[in-house]
Amino acid sequence: MSADSHRAAERGDLETPERRRIAYHRTRGRAPGTVFLGGFMSDMEGTKAVHLEARARADGRAFLRFDYSGHGASSGAFTDGCISEWAADAIAVIEACTEGPQILVGSSMGGWIALLVARQMPERIAGMVTIAAAPDFTEDSMWAGLTDAQRAEVMEAGQTLLPSDYDAPYPVTRKLIEDGRQNLVLRDALHLPFPVRFLQGTADESVKTSVALSLLNHAEGPDMRLTLVDGADHRFSDAQCLELIDASIADVLERATG
Numbered sequence: 040m041s042a043d044s045h046r047a048a049e050r051g052d053l054e055t056p057e058r059r060r061i062a063y064h065r066t067r068g069r070a071p072g073t074v075f076l077g078g079f080m081s082d083m084e085g086t087k088a089v090h091l092e093a094r095a096r097a098d099g100r101a102f103l104r105f106d107y108s109g110h111g112a113s114s115g116a117f118t119d120g121c122i123s124e125w126a127a128d129a130i131a132v133i134e135a136c137t138e139g140p141q142i143l144v145g146s147s148m149g150g151w152i153a154l155l156v157a158r159q160m161p162e163r164i165a166g167m168v169t170i171a172a173a174p175d176f177t178e179d180s181m182w183a184g185l186t187d188a189q190r191a192e193v194m195e196a197g198q199t200l201l202p203s204d205y206d207a208p209y210p211v212t213r214k215l216i217e218d219g220r221q222n223l224v225l226r227d228a229l230h231l232p233f234p235v236r237f238l239q240g241t242a243d244e245s246v247k248t249s250v251a252l253s254l255l256n257h258a259e260g261p262d263m264r265l266t267l268v269d270g271a272d273h274r275f276s277d278a279q280c281l282e283l284i285d286a287s288i289a290d291v292l293e294r295a296t297g
Contacts, residue, residue: 047066048064048065048066048092048096048102049064049065049066049067050062050063050064051063051065051136053131053132053135053136055108055127055128055131056131057124057127059108059113059114059115059124059128060108060113060114060115061105061106061107061108061113061114061128061131061132062083062105062106062111062112062113063083063103063104063105063106063132063136064083064092064103064104064105065101065102065103065136065137066092066095066096066101066102066103067101068095068096068098068099068100068101068102069099069100069101070100070101070138070139070140071100071101071139071140071141071142071165071166071292071295071296072095072100072101072102072103072137072138072139072141072142073091073095073100073101073102073103073141073142073143073144073288074102074103074104074129074133074137074141074142074143074144075087075088075091075092075102075103075104075144075146075149076129076143076144076145076146076149076150076152076153076156077104077106077107077110077146077147077148077149078146078147078148078149078173079147079148079173079176079209080110080117080207080209081110081111081146081147082106082110082111082112083104083105083106083111083112084111085146085276086274086276086281087146087170087275087276087281087284088104090276090281090284091104091144091284091285091288092104094285101137101138103132103133103136103137103141105128105129105132105136107120107124107125107128107129108120108124108125108128113128117210118198118210118212119214120215121212121214121215121218121219122151122152122155122177122215122218122219122221122222123218123221123222124218125148125152126152126155126156126159126222129152129155129156130156130159130160133156133160133163134160134163137163139163140162140163140164140165140295141163141164141165142164142165142166142167142168142288142291142292142295143156143157143164143166143167143168144167144168144169144170144284144288145167145168145169145170145172146169146170146171146275147170147171147172147173147245147246147273148173148176149169149170149172150169150170150171150172150173150174150254151172151173151174151175151176151222151224153167153169153172154167154172154174154224154229154231155222155224157231157233158224158229161232164233165233165291165292165295165296166233166234166235166291166292166294166295167231167233167234167235167236167291168235168236168238168284168287168288168291169235169236169237169238169254170238170239170275170284171238171239171240171243171245171246171251171273171275172237172239172246172250172251172254173245173246173250174223174224174225174250174254175219175223175224175225175226176219176246177211177215177216177218177219177220178216178219178220178223179225179250180246181201181209181211181215181216181219182216182219184201185199185211189201189211193211193212193213193216194213197212197213197214198210198211198212198213199211204244204245204273225253225254225257228259229257229258229259230258230259230260231258231259231260231263232260232261233260233262233291233295234262234263234290234291234294234295235258235260235262235263235264235291236263236264236266236287236290236291237251237254237255237263237264237265237266238265238266238268238275238280238283238284238287239251239265239266239267239268239271240267240268240270240271240272240273240275240280241267241268241269241270241271242269242270242271242272243271243272243273243275244272244273245273246273248267251265251267252265262294266283266287268280268283
C-alpha cells in the first residue's frame with residue numbers, strides 16, 4: 040500500500056471568480072485523479088462520495104469531492120442557485136484543486152454537470168462515469184411534470200415546492216428553469232471522446248431508465264457503455280452498486296491510461 044493511502048483528505052474553501060465559497064475535500068495522489076460531482080440538493084458527505092474517496096486513497100490516487108454553492112458546507116442559499124452556477128463551481132474547483140486529466144464521476148444532477156464540464160474543458164477530462172445521470176432534468180422532468188397552476192406559480196411567484204422521497208420538498212425556481220434551458224445537452228451534438236460508463240438502476244423512481252437510454256443514443260464517442268442494474272434505486276449505494284462504481288472507474292482508468 041502506498042504512502043498516499045494513509046494521507047487524510049485536505050479540507051479547504053475556494054472562492055470562485057463570482058465570490059462564491061466552495062467547500063472541498065482533496066486527497067493528493069497519482070493521476071489521473073477522480074472528481075465526484077454530487078446531485079441536486081445533496082452534499083459531499085454522501086455514501087458514494089465518501090466510499091470513493093476511501094477507495095482512491097487506498098489506491099494512492101488523487102480524489103476531489105466538494106459542495107456546489109447553496110449545498111452542504113458551501114456558501115449561498117440553495118434557491119439562489121442554478122445549473123450554470125453549479126457547473127461554474129465545478130470548473131473552478133477542478134482548475135484550482137486538481138492537476139492534469141481527471142475522471143469525472145457524476146451522480147444524478149452531477150451527471151449533467153459532468154457533461155457540461157467536459158464540454159467546457161475537454162482537455163482536462165480522461166474519462167467519465169455517471170450514476171443515474173439526469174441531463175436536462177429541469178426541463179424534461181421538472182417543468183414537464185408541473186401542472187398549469189404550478190407553472191404559473193414558478194413564473195409569477197418565482198418558486199413552487201414539489202414533494203420529495205427524501206427529507207425536504209424540492210424547490211423549483213424560475214431561475215433554475217430558465218437557466219436550465221440555456222444548458223440543455225440532449226438537443227445538440229454531445230461529443231464524449233473518452234471512455235464513458237453510464238450506470239442506471241431499473242427501480243430508480245427519480246430518473247427513469249429511458250433517460251439513460253436517451254443519453255447513450257444521443258451521445259457520440261468511441262467507448263461508451265450503459266449498465267442497467269436490476270432493482271437498484273436512485274441512491275445506487277448498496278454494496279453491489281458501490282462495487283460496480285469502483286469497477287467502472289477502474290475500467291475507465293485502464294482504458295484512459297492504457
